[in-house]
Amino acid sequence: MTGYFNTIADLERATYGLGDNGRISKAYTEVITEGIHTTHDGAQTGAADVPALYNLVYGQKVWSMINREINALSMLPKKPWKSSGWRILKERAIGGGGDTFAFDVSGTGYESSLGLGGVDENESLSTILNVRPEYDVLSVSPKTIAHSFEVSEIAQLMAGLDDGIGDLMRNYREEVGISHAESMNKMVLTDLHSTDGLADSTYRGLSTGNPLQGLTSLYQIISNFDELNGLFTNSLNLYGSTRASTGAEHLESLVDENGGTDRALTVNILNTMLRDLMARGAEPKVILTGYDTIQVLGELLQAQERFMGRSEIVPSHAGIKGVEGRQVGFRVATYHDIPIIPTKDMPKSGRTGLSDMLVLDTDHLFLCTLKPTEYFEGGVGADVFGHGKLGHRGLYRTIGETMCTYFRGQGKIIDLE
Numbered sequence: 001m002t003g004y005f006n007t008i009a010d011l012e013r014a015t016y017g018l019g020d021n022g023r024i025s026k027a028y029t030e031v032i033t034e035g036i037h038t039t040h041d042g043a044q045t046g047a048a049d050v051p052a053l054y055n056l057v058y059g060q061k062v063w064s065m066i067n068r069e070i071n072a073l074s075m076l077p078k079k080p081w082k083s084s085g086w087r088i089l090k091e092r093a094i095g096g097g098g099d100t101f102a103f104d105v106s107g108t109g110y111e112s113s114l115g116l117g118g119v120d121e122n123e124s125l126s127t128i129l130n131v132r133p134e135y136d137v138l139s140v141s142p143k144t145i146a147h148s149f150e151v152s153e154i155a156q157l158m159a160g161l162d163d164g165i166g167d168l169m170r171n172y173r174e175e176v177g178i179s180h181a182e183s184m185n186k187m188v189l190t191d192l193h194s195t196d197g198l199a200d201s202t203y204r205g206l207s208t209g210n211p212l213q214g215l216t217s218l219y220q221i222i223s224n225f226d227e228l229n230g231l232f233t234n235s236l237n238l239y240g241s242t243r244a245s246t247g248a249e250h251l252e253s254l255v256d257e258n259g260g261t262d263r264a265l266t267v268n269i270l271n272t273m274l275r276d277l278m279a280r281g282a283e284p285k286v287i288l289t290g291y292d293t294i295q296v297l298g299e300l301l302q303a304q305e306r307f308m309g310r311s312e313i314v315p316s317h318a319g320i321k322g323v324e325g326r327q328v329g330f331r332v333a334t335y336h337d338i339p340i341i342p343t344k345d346m347p348k349s350g351r352t353g354l355s356d357m358l359v360l361d362t363d364h365l366f367l368c369t370l371k372p373t374e375y376f377e378g379g380v381g382a383d384v385f386g387h388g389k390l391g392h393r394g395l396y397r398t399i400g401e402t403m404c405t406y407f408r409g410q411g412k413i414i415d416l417e
Contacts, residue, residue, distance in 0.1 A: 068178050070185035071343040072218070072288060076402070077362055081370035084140055085240075086405060090250040091134035097249045099280050099408075136250060139240040142370040143215055145187070145398045147180045152391040153380050169392050173375065180373065180396040188367075188402055190217040191347035192231060216402045219347070221365070222358060222410040224252040239403075254280070254411040262353035262417035265296055273359055273411050274336060282409030285362045286339050290346035290355025293416065297335070353417035364406035371399035 094116065096102035103116065119128060149172050159168035220228075220235075225243045228235040236243040243251045256273055277284055334340060338359075346355040379392035404410065 068182060069344050070181045071341050072189050072345065073181060073185040073367070075286060075288065075341055075362070076188070077366040078372075079366050079368050079403075081142065081368050081400065084142075085137055087135050087137050088250055088405065089133055090136045090248075093131040093133040097134070136241060138238075140368075140401050140403060142399050143213060143401050145180070145184055145215065146395060147176055147183065148393060148395040149176050150389070150391055150393045152389075156392060169377070169394065173377075173394055176394065177373075177375065177396055180398070184215055184398065185343070186345055187215040188218050189343070189345045189347060190214070190219060191349060192217070192219045192223070192228065192235070215367075215400070218358060218360075218365075218402065219412070221402065221404045221407065222253040222255070222360075222412045224255050227255050227257065249408075251407050253407050256411070256413045257349075258415035260349075260415065262415050265293065265300070265354060265416045267300055269413060270297075270335065270357070273357075273413055274338075277359060277361070277409060277411050280408045282361045282406070282411075283363065284338050284359050284411070286341055286360050287335060288341050288343060288346070288358040288360060290348075291342045291344070293346075293355045293357060294340055294342055296354060297340075348416075349414040353415070356416065357413040359411035359413070361406065361409040364409055365404045366402075367400055368403045369398070369400035371397070373398040 091097035092101070094101075151168050151172060156168050159165055165171055216238075220238065223243075225236065225245050225248070228243060229245075238251060241251060242248065254273065254276055256269060274284060348355055374397055376395045376397070377392065380390060381392075
């Protein structure tokens with residue numbers, strides 16, 4: 001198309017020109033070109049004793065070769081920090097704290113027929129059983145996540161000359177900002193197992209070495225006593241409370257695991273998870289997993305798909321888009337109308353099989369922020385005496401914490417292959 005650049009090569013060719021060897025050289029003569037760095041270290045000469053007047057030009061644009069996606073962090077709803085604690089109902093006034101209403105006609109007290117409220121005519125008030133619900137309190141402290149970087153004054157000045165990348169602080173500011181978000185994305189996806197699938201008391205600093213400094217991982221929130229018991233020191237602690245084999249059912253998420261042995265992903269496994277979560281009163285809003293698991297799930301469902309016309313769908317949750325589901329070359333995009341969102345950092349529970357699957361009710365799972373991400377900068381031209389160096393320094397800081405107000409409504413499927 002006339003007047004347009006169709007490829008990056010076209011743009012670079014029009015901007016810099018190409019030498020006989022096909023490399024960007026910005027050259028006019030038939031001169032062998034080398035990197036611009038060579039001219040700072042010594043004289044550069046070309047063929048036939050002609051001084052090399054032109055150099056290989058890299059340009060200011062830095063092309064990223066890295067996937068910077070942060071879907072897990074972006075998917076979580078963001079709420080302002082309003083309190084550092086909350087109350088939860090752990091047991092009904094009558095019926096216990098399990099998934100179903102507990103009742104035993106042969107029992108006594110709350111579980112008897114009398115406890116359900118049936119009384120004789122003109123029953124004495126003194127014989128009617130008193131009932132009351134059971135509550136618990138949870139507390140949380142905000143976490144500070146910070147990353148800084150420095151650029152010397154000379155580096156900043158030289159970057160604007162020759163073939164530098166331009167404003168070095170601006171480039172660092174952009175890249176460190178993305179890395180700051182990626183770090184928080186990794187925090188909320190920190191696995192609880194070591195890379196060989198065995199318990200590790202120091203794995204990733206969850207139990208020792210300042211374990212409380214990072215955002216609480218979804219893997220610790222969406223767990224239960226059976227999975228965490230004995231995994232590492234303080235593994236059962238959560239928001240000022242402790243998971244236990246009995247009496248702490250309100251902290252128990254639904255975990256479908258296979259004892260550390262990988263098993264094939266089946267539709268029945270996923271259907272059972274959704275059914276059990278809905279039986280608990282949850283409303284799953286999103287399924288978070290890896291690209292490999294999405295591929296396998298698509299292959300499982302393709303044999304059952306009946307193509308009626310053509311349609312395409314790109315699922316989204318909280319503005320984060322999943323993969324596109326197509327009618328031919330099938331890729332699953334939603335499951336029972338629940339968006340499936342992929343993330344590159346999805347763990348495999350320390351094993352070598354498929355990525356895990358988190359089934360989340362994000363009405364009750366969110367990132368609470370005391371201070372949203374802010375950027376600070378100082379140094380030469382701003383506060384050189386406060387910085388204490390002839391240079392520039394930048395800092396990103398976020399204060400917040402992942403929170404959950406209904407643990408029983410969250411699910412996790414692990415040990416997949």
